Amino acid sequence: xxxxxxxxxxxxxxxxxxxxxxISCFFVLPDLQYLSYINVRVLAILxxxxxxxxxxGHIGTFDVLTNKLLSKVKTYRGISLLMSLLxxxxxxxxxxxxxxxxxVPFAIMVLAPFGENRKLMFTLIIMTVAANLASMLTPxxxxxxxxxxxxxxxxxxxxxxxxxxxxxxxxxxxxALTFILVKGSDKLPPLKNTExxxxxxxxxxxxxxxFVLNILTVVGYVxxxxxxxxxxxxxxxxxxxxxxxxxxxxxxxxxxxxxxxGNIGRIDAITGALSGLVSSYPVPxxxxxxxxxxxxxxxxxxxxxxxxGKSLIIGTNLGGLGTLIASMASLITYRxxxxxxxxxxxxxxxxxxxxxxxxxxxNVVMLVILFGFYLILNR
Numbered sequence: 001x002x003x004x005x006x007x008x009x010x011x012x013x014x015x016x017x018x019x020x021x022x023i024s025c026f027f028v029l030p031d032l033q034y035l036s037y038i039n040v041r042v043l044a045i046l047x048x049x050x051x052x053x054x055x056x057g058h059i060g061t062f063d064v065l066t067n068k069l070l071s072k073v074k075t076y077r078g079i080s081l082l083m084s085l086l087x088x089x090x091x092x093x094x095x096x097x098x099x100x101x102x103x104v105p106f107a108i109m110v111l112a113p114f115g116e117n118r119k120l121m122f123t124l125i126i127m128t129v130a131a132n133l134a135s136m137l138t139p140x141x142x143x144x145x146x147x148x149x150x151x152x153x154x155x156x157x158x159x160x161x162x163x164x165x166x167x168x169x170x171x172x173x174x175x176a177l178t179f180i181l182v183k184g185s186d187k188l189p190p191l192k193n194t195e196x197x198x199x200x201x202x203x204x205x206x207x208x209x210x211f212v213l214n215i216l217t218v219v220g221y222v223x224x225x226x227x228x229x230x231x232x233x234x235x236x237x238x239x240x241x242x243x244x245x246x247x248x249x250x251x252x253x254x255x256x257x258x259x260x261x262g263n264i265g266r267i268d269a270i271t272g273a274l275s276g277l278v279s280s281y282p283v284p285x286x287x288x289x290x291x292x293x294x295x296x297x298x299x300x301x302x303x304x305x306x307x308x309g310k311s312l313i314i315g316t317n318l319g320g321l322g323t324l325i326a327s328m329a330s331l332i333t334y335r336x337x338x339x340x341x342x343x344x345x346x347x348x349x350x351x352x353x354x355x356x357x358x359x360x361x362x363n364v365v366m367l368v369i370l371f372g373f374y375l376i377l378n379r
Contacts, residue, residue: 014249017256017297024263037262042147043251044224048214048231049140052207053098054245055235059203063106076114080123080182083107084174088130096135096142096320097247097329100128104336117344118353121337122181125359126174128333129321129366133170135329136317137163139218142329143250144299144316146218152309162310163317169373173366181362203238210234250296250328257300264304275305282308283374286315287322287367294328295320314374321367324356334359 073079083103091099104124111120135141139149139159149159210231217227235242278285282302289298295316302312320327324334337355 014253014256016293017253017260021256021259021263024260028263028266033266034259034262037258038255039147039150039258041224042150043254044228045146045214045217046143046254047246047251048217048228049095049211050098050246051231051235051242052211052214053094054242055203055207055239057102057245058239058241059200059207061199061204064199076111076116076119077178077182079110080119080126081175081178083123084126084130084178087127088134088171088174091131091135092138092141095140096131096327097332099131100329100332103127104333108336108340112340117341119182121353121355121358124333124337125355125362126177126181128330128359129177129363130170130174132320132327132329133174133317133366134167136313136320137167140215142296142317142320142327143254144296145313147254147296148299148303148309148313148316149218151303154309154313159313162313165377166314166317166370166373169370173369177362177366206234206238253296254300257297261300261304264301278302278305279308282306282311283315283318286312287319287371290316290319290326291322294325296328318367318370318374321363321370322360323363324359326363330359
């Protein structure tokens with residue numbers, strides 16, 4: 001029973017999507033048409049990118065990059081801003097969840113010795129907002145972008161131009177947020193040297209070439225089976241541990257939602273109701289749906305009921321703000337902070353700040369600003 005409870009707590013979206021997919025199977029009995037539900041191309045690209053990013057992490061790429069940058073900054077606010085900017089720009093290419101998994105533990109390690117737990121909490125929240133917002137600029141920045149980009153066959157320049165205004169405003173807001181919430185210019189204690197190993201230039205070049213190959217697959221120049229095959233073979237030879245780091249829960253979640261969406265599309269009553277709502281108000285529908293079921297499932301679900309892919313891209317990306325579950329990447333930071341907060345409480349006995357409350361307030365404010373910006377651009 002404990003294992004079941006732990007699984008549900010650690011993977012709520014996976015469990016919910018699996019339950020919904022199972023329920024939908026009672027309304028549309030399994031048949032050969034189920035095979036057409038699964039978008040193998042999206043799954044293959046996601047898996048390939050996961051392997052490459054994991055391999056880059058194993059050779060210390062991100063540690064070296066982060067340490068080089070942090071060595072130039074000596075104040076709390078300066079490091080907080082730098083970590084947020086790193087989270088912002090890395091998420092455009094490494095996805096929001098990967099950038100947070102990489103940077104959040106490092107931020108805690110660097111800033112925790114200073115004893116400013118409230119500033120640390122705000123730094124982690126800003127980093128999370130930065131990753132979620134910056135990831136909207138590129139098709140590979142987050143899973144819903146990759147899915148919608150492929151589903152609606154949007155040209156890359158068109159995609160970038162669509163999200164560029166929102167990304168530019170987001171960058172300004174992240175900088176402003178850091179100066180407002182992380183006050184003071186206190187000097188930090190010396191940073192620990194975490195560069196335990198030197199980068200392997202050969203491996204770095206090979207992994208970069210694989211990354212480029214997968215990007216060419218995203219934009220349609222290389223068949224996904226070729227890039228997947230080359231990537232898997234390369235990882236089997238060079239870094240088998242990367243297979244353990246892949247987010248299989250996310251891949252299975254995608255499969256569950258492919259089944260759910262495929263079945264819903266064959267239920268006339270639901271199709272008619274959702275089609276009318278999403279067709280009339282695609283962006284608000286995407287934002288609100290994301291608050292309840294998270295933006296990746298919302299993108300996959302709502303795409304079955306509208307041809308307006310651009311509105312869904314905007315809506316699901318803005319919808320990543322708001323509640324803690326609006327973006328699955330936000331749960332990553334929450335878990336790291338919860339563990340740190342528990343350790344601090346046991347060590348000092350002091351009550352820790354309410355992360356979820358502060359997170360929600362900051363995210364709702366950001367969502368209101370960006371949704372207002374959307375209304376101005378589309379009035």
